[in-house]
Amino acid sequence: MTTNDPFPPAPQAADDAWLDDLLVAVGVAERAVYIDDAGFTARVVDALPSAVAAPAWRRPFVAALWGGAVIALVIAMPTFFVELLGTADALFSLQSFSLASVGAALVALLALTWGAAAYSLREN
């Protein structure tokens, strides 16, 4: 709508295009009015809920829980863990890992991680 008059006179025609024109014109006129911030943003920011900070004891507590769980499993199934360690030892003693192959694997892992992070944070 290009008219400067936000409330154009209704036409004599019997159709209801005048109502459509009126609603469009009022919409254009009202969108053109900028409502001054007048402290609104500051009030919103002040009212934002603060991020819930995790208590200081939470991290060591969780670590202790995991440690306790692992120790409990080892005590409950000692033969399983002995066999698991023996198998892992046998597997690694058969393989020869060069420093270059370990480095290449690390670089590939890092590239994959950064690529995934960049993709998920990309600008739409």
Added chain:
Amino acid sequence: MAEPSVSDAQLIARALVTDDRHAFAELVKRHQSSVRACLRKLTAGNHALADDLAQETFILAWRNLASFRQEARFSTWLYRIATNSWLAHNRKRREELLGDRVDAVAEGEDETMPHSDDLHADHARGAALKIDLERAMGALSESERAAIVQCYHNDLTHEEAAYVLDCPIGTVKTHVLRGKQKLKAALAAYAR
């Protein structure tokens, strides 16, 4: 209007990843005018209520920022939250009214609405039309008013309005059509 150097998406990412309140404040500054204007329209010009609901809208946006999937523009997502806040406010108000004496309140509302004939004598035609349009909008059902505000005031497509109102596109079209029929009847004097 010049494009802002930092996009909405970048500000949202900052607010999400580093809990950056300054980034969110910038988003509020950018969108406060349109959100408040939309709510002023929905609340039929009740500026104080509109601003309260706008504040609630931005706080809800902050809390739910992680759920914004960029399937719509950020402004459209804000309109959706704003409209839901307005509908929730109306529901709450209706429940409160049911607890009180509904008739007494309804009579009180009628007293605050001056009769259109009294206004026409003193106002220019454009001003009278605006007042009558506001009044006619106020007489529409919530769904019809919301649909007309989204499609005409916020200039959204039917598809975007359907996203904001969380209903099918056909329902939006029906609400707009019915709303316009009622507006046409209420403003018939201006069509002659």
